[in-house]
Structure formats: structure tokens, C-alpha cells
Amino acid sequence: MAHSLSPLVAGFGLLALAVLGGSCEPDPTVCEPPSAATPLEIDIPPFFPPMDIPPDNPTTVEGVELGRLLFWEKALSADSTMSCGTCHMPQFSFAEPTQVSTGITGAQGTRNAMALINMGWATRFFWDGRAITLEEQVLEPIPHPDEMNLPWPEATARLAADPAYVARFNAAFGSDEITADGVSKAVAQFLRTMISSDSKFDRWRRGQVQLTDQEFQGYEIFNREGGDPEVVSGGQFGGDCFHCHGEAGLQFTDYLFHNNGLDSTFSADPGLAGVTGQPLDSGRFRTPTLRNVALTAPYMHDGRMQTLEEVLDHYNSGGVPSATIDPFMKYSSGGLMLQPSQKAALLAFLHTLTDTAFVQNPAFADPH
Amino acid sequence: MAHRFLHSPTLSLVTLALGVLVLGSCTPAPEDQPPGTITLTADFSFGGDSVLVGRTAVDHNGNHLRLETFALYLGGIELLTDTGAIRLSDAERWDAGDDNRWSYSVVPGTYEGFRVHLGVPAEFNTDTDPTIWPNDHPLGVAGSAGLFWSWNTGYIFSKFDGKADTTGGNDFTHPYAYHIGGDANLIEVRLDDPWTVDPCSRHGFSLAGDILQFLSAADAPIDPAIDNVTHTGDNPDLAARYVTGQRATVTLTRNP
Numbered sequence: 228m229a230h231s232l233s234p235l236v237a238g239f240g241l242l243a244l245a246v247l248g249g250s251c252e253p254d255p256t257v258c259e260p261p262s263a264a265t266p267l268e269i270d271i272p273p274f275f276p277p278m279d280i281p282p283d284n285p286t287t288v289e290g291v292e293l294g295r296l297l298f299w300e301k302a303l304s305a306d307s308t309m310s311c312g313t314c315h316m317p318q319f320s321f322a323e324p325t326q327v328s329t330g331i332t333g334a335q336g337t338r339n340a341m342a343l344i345n346m347g348w349a350t351r352f353f354w355d356g357r358a359i360t361l362e363e364q365v366l367e368p369i370p371h372p373d374e375m376n377l378p379w380p381e382a383t384a385r386l387a388a389d390p391a392y393v394a395r396f397n398a399a400f401g402s403d404e405i406t407a408d409g410v411s412k413a414v415a416q417f418l419r420t421m422i423s424s425d426s427k428f429d430r431w432r433r434g435q436v437q438l439t440d441q442e443f444q445g446y447e448i449f450n451r452e453g454g455d456p457e458v459v460s461g462g463q464f465g466g467d468c469f470h471c472h473g474e475a476g477l478q479f480t481d482y483l484f485h486n487n488g489l490d491s492t493f494s495a496d497p498g499l500a501g502v503t504g505q506p507l508d509s510g511r512f513r514t515p516t517l518r519n520v521a522l523t524a525p526y527m528h529d530g531r532m533q534t535l536e537e538v539l540d541h542y543n544s545g546g547v548p549s550a551t552i553d554p555f556m557k558y559s560s561g562g563l564m565l566q567p568s569q570k571a572a573l574l575a576f577l578h579t580l581t582d583t584a585f586v587q588n589p590a591f592a593d594p595h
Numbered sequence: 596m597a598h599r600f601l602h603s604p605t606l607s608l609v610t611l612a613l614g615v616l617v618l619g620s621c622t623p624a625p626e627d628q629p630p631g632t633i634t635l636t637a638d639f640s641f642g643g644d645s646v647l648v649g650r651t652a653v654d655h656n657g658n659h660l661r662l663e664t665f666a667l668y669l670g671g672i673e674l675l676t677d678t679g680a681i682r683l684s685d686a687e688r689w690d691a692g693d694d695n696r697w698s699y700s701v702v703p704g705t706y707e708g709f710r711v712h713l714g715v716p717a718e719f720n721t722d723t724d725p726t727i728w729p730n731d732h733p734l735g736v737a738g739s740a741g742l743f744w745s746w747n748t749g750y751i752f753s754k755f756d757g758k759a760d761t762t763g764g765n766d767f768t769h770p771y772a773y774h775i776g777g778d779a780n781l782i783e784v785r786l787d788d789p790w791t792v793d794p795c796s797r798h799g800f801s802l803a804g805d806i807l808q809f810l811s812a813a814d815a816p817i818d819p820a821i822d823n824v825t826h827t828g829d830n831p832d833l834a835a836r837y838v839t840g841q842r843a844t845v846t847l848t849r850n851p
Contacts, residue, residue, distance in 0.1 A: 276726040276736035348730070350737050452829040463829055470826075473744040476726050476736035483741050507649045507663065554663065554756045554770040554824075 264289045264399055269347070272424035273433055276476040278347040284362060284412045286419060289399040294417025296395070297410055299593040302385050304331050304375035311368065311414070312593060314340045317586050320519035321421070326530035334373040337496060339530030342523045344516055344585070347419035350482045354512045354528040357502045361418055365411040379407040386410070423518050423585035429477065431579070438579060444569075445576025450474075453555075453563040466542070466573050467563060470555045471514045479517035479580065485553045486510035488546015489527060496529065509551050521581045535577060539570050630700040631792035633683070635711065637669060637695050637802040646691045646806065651765075655811040656818045659760040661767045665806060666690045666742060667753035668733065671716040674701065675708035675787070686715055688733040688742070703794045709849070710785040711802060713841060714752030717778045721749030751776045751826075753841070755806055761820035771823040773809075773837045780827065780838045784847045799850035804841065813840035 264287035269278055280286055297303065298311045314328045315321040321343035327336045338354050346352075352364035368374045369382055377385075386392040387405045396405050399413060430436045438446065449472075451465020471487075472479045484499045486509070493500070493509040500508035512528040526532040532541065545562035546552060557563055565573070585591075641662055642652025651661045669687045673680040683699040714720075719734055725743055728735035734750070736743075742751045756772035784802065792798060810817040813836040825833035 274724065274726060276728075276730050279730050279737075348736070350740070452826060469744050475739065475743045478736065481740050482737060505649070548768055550767065554758065554772045556770075559768065559770060 263397070263401055267291060267420075269420060269422070272422065272429070272477075274477050275422075275424065276348060276478075278419065280347075280419070281360065281362065284415060286416050287399060289395065290413050290416040291420055293392075293395045293399045294413035294415065295591070295594055296392075297386075297414050298417055299595055300386075301595075303369050303377055303382050303410075305377045305381075306331050309375050310593075314374075315343050317591060318522070320344060320423075320522040320582075320586055321591075322523040324524060326525050328374070330371070330373045331376050332372065336373055338528050339525060341515060342519060343418060343421055344423045344518050345478060346421065348476065348478055351484075351513060355498050355502050356484060356513055361415040362408075362411045365414045365418075366407060369410075383407060383410070421585075421591055423582040424477070425584040426518065426582040427579040428576075429582070432477065439575070441572050441575045442579050443576075445572035445574065446579075448565070448569055448573050449576055454557050454560055455564050458560045458564075462560075464564065464569070466565065466569075467555060467557070468517075468542075468573075471553075472517050480514045482514065484508065484511040484513055485555075486512075486549065486551045487527075487542075488549070488552045488556045488558055489531070489541070491547050491549045493549075493551075498528070507551055510549060511551065517577060518580050519582055519585065521578050522586065535574055536570070539565070539573060543570065628703045628794040631703055631794065631796040631798060632698055633674075633701050633709075633792075634696060634698045634797070634799045635669070635672065635687075635802065636799065637689050639665070639667075639689070639803065640805045641665070642807050643805065648691050651767075652807060653763065654807050654819065655816060656820065657763045658819050659763050659765065659767070660771070660807075660819060661757045661759070662691075662755070662806070663757035664691075664741070665755050667713060668715050668742065668750065669711050669802070670714055670719070670752075670781075671710070671712040672697075672699075673710050674706045675710060675785075677707055680710070685719060686733045688738065701792050701798075703792050703796075705789060705791045707789050708785060708787040709800055709847070710783055711800075711847060713782040713784060713845065714775070714780065715750040717781065719750075720776075720778055720781075723749075749776055752780060755809070759819050759823075769820065769823065771819040772826070773817075773834070774826045775834050775837060775841075776827045777831075777834070780834060782838060782842050782845070784845055786847045786849060788849055790849065801848050801850060802845065803848075804845035808844040809837055809840035811840070812843040813837060816840075 267286045267288045269286055271278060301307050301310045303310060309331050314323045316323060323340040327338060328340050329335050341354065346361055352358035352361065358364035358367065370378050383405045392405065393403050396409055397403050400409050427436060431438050448466045449468045451463040453465050453467030454462030455464065456462040471481050471485055473481055490510060497509050499511040500506060521535065524533060526538050532538050543563045543565050545558040545560065546556040548558045552558055639646050641650055644650060644652070646662065646665050648663060649661065651659060654660055667689050669689060670685065671682070672684040672687065673682050684697065687697050689695050715734065725734055725736050725739055730737045732738045739750065742754060744751065751774050753775045758767035759769040759771055760766045761769050810819070815836050817833070817836055822833050824830065825837065827834040
């Protein structure tokens with residue numbers, strides 16, 4: 228009797244098993260934020276695409292707050308003089324006005340600091356696309372000897388010695404342990420909240436303001452094919468900007484890599500080819516967004532051009548022929564042939580992409 | 596006795612539990628039979644070889660062409676029935692170097708045929724905002740990178756560009772670009788061939804075409820030395836000629 232199972236009990240047991248075992252498995256692609264952290268839903272502006280949030284790094288209030296602190300944390304450089312914000316300055320749309328950045332040792336980089344705008348929609352990072360995710364991108368500058376020069380073990384040890392940071396990591400990720408992975412996730416969360424969507428162009432798209440005649444003319448030139456139709460098949464005397472800086476999702480980048488005809492050889496900087504090893508990728512660099520372009524001088528991957536006028540003159544020239552120059556460049560047909568008034572209109576349009584609310588947003592400012 | 600057995604609490608619980616097990620499972624099939632599978636492959640070639648970025652080939656005029664981009668949309672992929680069509684996919688994106696193979700579950704039955712479009716169906720093309728799609732969907736902002744320029748021009752149905760040496764040598768400096776879009780240039784590739792899908796059966800369809808033949812089979816054959824650039828809207832005549840070449844040479848077959 229003691230070893231027999233009551234049929235009634237067995238029935239209940241089977242019922243419980245059925246209810247538990249028969250339920251659907253949780254979706255393994257969706258990670259819930261740590262129970263202590265508060266989920267944060269990022270507001271997607273009108274006409275913007277959905278933002279893909281990595282399943283293993285959901286956005287939370289605590290994570291974003293921590294990321295902001297870390298972004299501006301000078302203790303993450305070897306001599307505690309430099310933070311991410313040192314080279315990504317708000318007034319320059321989180322870029323830097325110097326041609327290349329100088330690290331804490333005085334060493335200079337080889338490329339211009341990219342503006343941090345709408346990073347949550349980017350698909351490759353750095354000028355050469357060597358980082359596939361935002362989290363991966365964040366991991367590089369802190370230990371880089373030419374930048375912040377602080378090995379990750381030391382960086383995390385410094386943070387772990389600060390009880391306030393330990394508490395914040397615990398609140399964000401449910402653990403007292405501070406790791407490079409946790410730092411990158413927090414900073415990436417913060418970067419995803421840095422959304423620019425209030426330029427004059429945005430407000431025009433929302434029907435809130437009018438563009439001037441000159442700005443609208445520039446917009447039309449932006450979206451027209453380049454070249455004299457007598458010389459270039461299908462030319463429309465346009466700026467030919469939209470192929471690479473298209474409006475899809477209002478990001479003004481195609482997220483791809485192009486050789487825009489700056490050089491004839493690429494030994495100084497192979498660009499994407501340095502990552503892929505493919506000769507045809509030589510001289511190809513990521514298309515930067517044109518949002519806030521008026522604030523992000525100097526221009527090009529190496530910061531060689533100081534003004535937007537220089538940039539327009541470069542494209543107007545058609546660029547320097549090479550083995551990998553983009554077919555869209557008008558290098559073989561005399562350039563775009565834009566007249567001064569057309570360039571002025573194009574310039575006026577580019578200025579409509581300036582979003583001062585973004586660069587002055589207190590939520591992105593140094594909290595220390 | 597039988598009456599009492601039917602009302603046994605134990606038996607009722609067991610029956611209830613079994614019912615929960617059946618009803619609570621995660622795989623309630625919409626149809627009674629397990630589906631069949633259709634796999635679509637698209638094997639485009641470039642001068643008889645596989646399509647690779649950087650590959651070179653000689654066209655019908657002796658131009659030496661180096662391919663830098665070849666990508667296209669396969670849209671409106673549908674099973675044909677005696678009453679209409681069943682949509683399997685709105686759009687897929689073909690890129691050089693990708694697997695370019697897509698599989699779909701199909702309810703068992705008899706179908707009248709199969710069709711694919713080269714391009715994006717009109718209902719998703721111009722005046723449609725790519726942000727309505729998930730970001731990495733073929734028609735989404737990131738998924739369409741390089742194949743969507745703005746809502747003015749809509750999606751680029753197919754994109755073939757690179758550089759040529761029009762003397763037949765290896766000095767690739769002459770650009771060419773055939774970028775096709777616009778509802779009028781949507782090409783239906785159709786196979787009217789009734790067949791039956793049995794439960795758990797597998798079926799394959801193959802799309803094929805050689806890019807160089809898109810140039811040579813055009814109504815008026817295209818010489819990249821002369822007619823080298825169209826983005827459709829700027830040079831609709833050249834785009835239309837290229838489309839006739841595509842239409843004439845792309846084939847769709849059902850694998851045994």
C-alpha cells in the first residue's frame with residue numbers, strides 16, 4: 228500500500244505535467260531584460276525604419292544611464308584624461324574638428340572621427356566596417372594604444388573599485404561583476420538613444436515648415452542624376468548624391484562602401500580591403516550619413532577637406548580615376564558640371580540637415 | 596458498473612490531462628496534412644561562369660567587362676492555382692556570393708504552375724515606404740541597401756555595373772551601369788506546368804540567366820562602350836532595351 232500510487236494522485240500529477248510540459252517553449256531569440264532593470268522603449272521618429280535591438284542587449288533605463296556615464300568616463304583612459312566624448316564632441320555632432328584624433332600618448336590616428344548619429348540603424352562600424360555590431364565597435368577605442376590606451380582588465384578593475392559603478396552595473400545587468408562586455412553593452416545602449424530627427428528637413432518632411440526656394444532647388448539637385456546629357460547618358464545636370472546618400476529611412480546613407488575617387492592608389496589606407504583582403508575593396512570606405520554634415524568638418528575618411536564647398540568641388544570634378552572608383556563618379560565625363568548657383572543650392576539643402584536640438588540635447592551631455 | 600466507471604474521477608482527470616497534452620502542444624498544424632517544400636534557386640551567370648565581384652568576361656562586341664555589382668529582386672513568388680495565385684514571398688534579394696536559395700512550405704494539392712517576377716511587385720514599389728518592413732527584410736531600409744535610393748525612384752529591381760575596357764584589354768576605366776526599376780519594367784517569369792505536391796514531398800524550381808546575354812539579346816543589342824549608363828528614370832529607352840534582354844533569356848524550370 229505504501230508503494231502504490233493513488234490513481235487520483237497520479238491523475239493530478241499527469242494533469243500538472245501536461246500543463247507544464249505541454250506549454251510552449253519561450254522564444255530563444257528574445258531576451259528579457261534583467262528583472263531589476265526597467266525596459267526602455269526607444270521612440271522611432273516618423274519615416275524612420277524600425278531599430279533592431281540585439282536580443283542579448285535589450286535597452287533599459289539603467290543601461291542607458293550607465294552607458295552615458297561610461298561614454299563620458301575619463302577613468303577609461305590610461306591617464307584619466309580622455310573619454311569617448313573627447314573625440315566625439317556634442318557641438319560637432321559627436322565628431323571632432325581636427326583632421327585625425329590624437330590619443331593620450333600623443334599618437335595620431337589615421338582617420339577622422341566619425342559623427343555619432345543614429346547609430347542604432349547602422350549596419351557596419353568604423354570607416355572600414357571592421358566592426359559588425361555597435362557593441363563590438365565600443366570595445367576597440369579604450370584599449371587601443373593610439374587612443375585611450377587602457378587594457379580592458381585595468382579598465383574594468385578601475386570601475387569595480389568604484390562602489391557607485393558596481394551598483395549601477397548591478398542595476399543594469401543584475402550582476403556585480405564588471406566586464407568589458409558589460410561596458411560595451413551599456414555604451415551601445417546609450418548610443419542607440421542618440422537619435423537625430425529634428426532638422427529643418429525632418430520638420431519639412433513632417434509638414435511643419437517650408438524649405439526656401441533655394442533649399443528646395445538643392446533638394447532636387449541632390450536627387451537628380453549627374454552630368455550633361457550630351458556627354459553622360461541620362462545625365463540630368465544633378466548632383467547624383469542620392470545613390471549613396473539616399474533618403475531611405477531618412478538616414479542619408481546606403482550603409483555601403485564606396486571609392487569616391489579621392490586617390491589613384493591606396494597604399495596609405497586600403498579601406499575596406501584592409502578588412503576583406505579583396506583588391507576590389509581598395510579605397511572603399513563607409514558612406515557617412517549627411518545628417519548634421521555642416522557640423523562635422525573636416526570631411527572624408529582622412530579629414531583632408533576642410534569645408535563642404537571643397538567636398539562639392541571634389542564631386543563636381545568627377546574624382547580621380549582608379550581601379551576601384553565607383554561607377555557613379557563622373558570621372559570619365561567631365562564631372563557633374565554643376566554651376567556655382569547649383570552648388571550654392573545644394574549647400575543650402577545640406578544645411579537643412581542640421582539638427583541643433585540633437586547636439587544640444589542634455590540627455591547626451593557629460594553627466595560627471 | 597459501466598456507468599460508475601465512466602464517472603470515475605481518476606479516469607476523468609487522466610482524460611483531461613491527455614486532452615491538455617494534445618491541445619496545449621505548440622504544433623497545431625493549420626492543415627490536416629504535413630506540408631510539402633518548394634525550394635527556389637536562382638543561378639545567374641556572367642559569361643558562363645558564376646557571378647563573382649571582380650570577375651571579367653568578354654561581351655558580344657569584344658568589350659572586356661569587369662563586374663562590380665550584380666544584385667536583383669525576385670518578387671511576387673507565387674504558386675498558380677485554377678482560381679488565382681498563392682503568394683509564397685513578397686520579395687527575395689539576390690546578391691553575388693550569397694546562397695540565393697529560398698524554401699517555402701506548401702499545402703499539399705495540385706497546382707497549375709509557378710511564377711517569379713524580376714523586380715518588386717507594384718504594391719510594394721514606388722510610393723511605398725521601406726520603413727514599413729523590418730529593417731533587415733529584403734525590402735527594409737538595411738535589407739535593401741544599394742537597391743533603394745529614395746521614394747522618388749523606388750526600388751532598383753536589378754543592378755549590374757562595373758567597368759569595361761572597350762578595347763578588349765585589361766584597363767578597366769570605362770564605367771557601365773544598368774540599374775532597372777519602375778513598374779513597367781517588372782518581368783514575370785512563369786511556368787505553366789501542373790504538378791502535385793504530396794505531404795512531405797520536396798520540389799525545386801530553378802531560375803537561370805546569363806548577364807551578358809541581357810545585353811546581347813536585347814531588342815537592340817547593347818554595347819557598353821556606347822550605351823553604358825541607365826538608372827531607368829534618366830534613360831528609360833536603354834533600361835527598356837536591357838529589360839527585353841532579361842525577358843528573352845531568363846528561364847524558369849521545375850526540377851524533377
